[in-house]
Amino acid sequence: MKWSAREKKIARAAYDKAYKIEMQRIQEAVYEKAKNFKEENDVWRLHDYLTRKRREVDEKYDYRYSVLIFVLGRVLRERLISDEDLEGLSQDKVAMIRRVLEI
Amino acid sequence: MKWSAREKKIARAAYDKAYKIEMQRIQEAVYEKAKNFKEENDVWRLHDYLTRKRREVDEKYDYRYSVLIFVLGRVLRERLISDEDLEGLSQDKVAMIRRVLEI
Secondary structure, three states: OOOOHHHHHHHHHHHHHHHHHHHHHHHHHHHHHHHOOOOOOHHHHHHHHHHHHHHHHHHHOOOOOOOHHHHHHHHHHOOOOOHHHHEOEOHHHHHHHHHHOOO | OOOOHHHHHHHHHHHHHHHHHHHHHHHHHHHHHHHOOOOOOHHHHHHHHHHHHHHHHHHHOOOOOOOHHHHHHHHHHOOOOOHHHHEOEOHHHHHHHHHHOOO
């Protein structure tokens, strides 16, 4: 699958947007948890949460063109990006990205 | 080294006090960090911090009587407990605990 320079730019912007929102959500979740610490072990629960999230984010955000369709489909499904963020990609790419939603 | 029932009680209270303060300090540090998140990677820096602290706390808080002198000496050095928390222990124990401070 070939990506034109313009498509690469659009894909990169969508990818970066999703990543940024993802990280903001984690920051907010961490702040909420830290604000509501009660038991001593709550910090280790937060540690477990961050270990899980870090693994998840590392695995999810992979910008190789060979997996980009899948990555964009996943962040679209998770509403980190919306259809408008894909405008300008070829119809077949958008169709494939949307197919990921059905998996 | 023998610990009388009374000494065990005193040692346990000192140990629990140190642990409690230690965990409170970590909770406060986490809250401060979470309140001041700026860059995206700050959450992973917090994760690294917690990984380090968890290892440190796991290693530090060991309530076997065979290592208790050393543990109490360490938390005394780190001002998590004070001399008064050791009152009631035999003189030789207090002397040994204080020697840990010089290591």
